[in-house]
Amino acid sequence: MTISTTTSLATLRIERRGPAAWIWMARPAVHNAFDETLIAELTDTLRQLDADPAVRAIVLAGEGRSFSAGADLNWMRRQGEASVEDNLADARRLAGLFRTLSTCVTPTLARVQGAALGGGMGLAAACDLCVAAERAVFATSEVRFGIIPSAISPYVIRAIGERQAYRYFQTAERIPAARARELGLVHEVTTDDGLDPQIEALIEALLTGGPQAQAAATDLIRAVANRPITDALVEDTARRIATLRATDEAREGLAAFLDKRPAAWTLPSSPDSGA
Incomplete structure (x- = not known):
């Protein structure tokens, strides 16, 4: 049985569904726009959910019609009137949000049901996996406001590549879900009704993997991506697999396969552990 509990904050609703935590941005009246x-x-x-070993997946979602329309215009206006020091401090907090999301040890999934503009597109790009409804739309719309997609740029460029970024960072064109999948930003496109089942299916797939191995896999990607294949890189990959093979998790995974049984980490949690 899936245990579901909900905690509400000023701008978020956190729902625990067994081993998965769903974070709902809860500002639908302003399309889940960012503010302080x-x-x-x-x-x-x-940070809290990523540090909780009972959480095996984190889903980021938005209430209402939009995933996130990016920066709240009133917040942007306040920052435009702030001192250079205050403006920089605020920009660092925003950049820190994207870095925190992108470096979570726990697998992260973006559930994009509508518009994901500016920072909203950045959130989708910073997640490990992204599932979008057919009506979802993306854009790096910052140049239309006379600014640039600076804080989100490492994650969007990682997702769609440098060449495509030259286009979309400058034109601010809307990107339909199907095109976003072609670009590599979105992994799956589905109907509105199929959105949650697709997310749940991905969570089920994630739960079959060892949590330590998944964390090591994401760290491996960060270490190997866009690096030349040097002797040092090859040595690093050898050391990584050799180290992981000696862990209790790896021994359990191999034993489970040979015994034709589920690995220990796939077993249902106790009723209290999902709360």
Whole structure:
């Protein structure tokens, strides 16, 4: 049985569904736009959930019609009037949010049901996996406001590549879900009704993997991606697999395969552990 509990903050609703934690951005009246409070609450919530060994997957979602329309215009106006020092401090907090999301040890999934604009596209790109409804739309729309997609750029460029970034960072064109999948930003596109089942299917797939191995796999990607294949890199990959083979998790995974039984980490949690 899936245990579901909900905690509400000023801008977020956190729902625990067994081993998965669903973070709902809860500002639907402003299309889940960022402000100081959402940035702080989301950063802190991600850190707490990522540190909880009972959480095996984190889903980031938005209430209402939009995933996130990016920066709240009133917040942007306040920052435009702030001192250079205050503006920089605020920008660092925003950049820290994306870095926190992108470096979670726990697998992260973006559930994009509608518009994901500016920082909203950054959130989708910073997650490990992204599932979008057919009506979802993405954009790096910052140049239309006379600014640039600076804080989100490492994650969006990682997702769609440098060449495509030259286009979309400058044109601010809307990117339909199907095109976003072609670009590599989105992994799966589905109907509105199929969105949650697709997320749940991915969570089920994630739960079959060893949590230590999954953390090591994401760290491996970060260490290997876009690096030349040097002797040092090859040695690093050898050391990584040799180290992992000696862990209790790896021994359990091999034993489970040979015994034709589920690995220990796939067994249902106790009723209290999902709360």
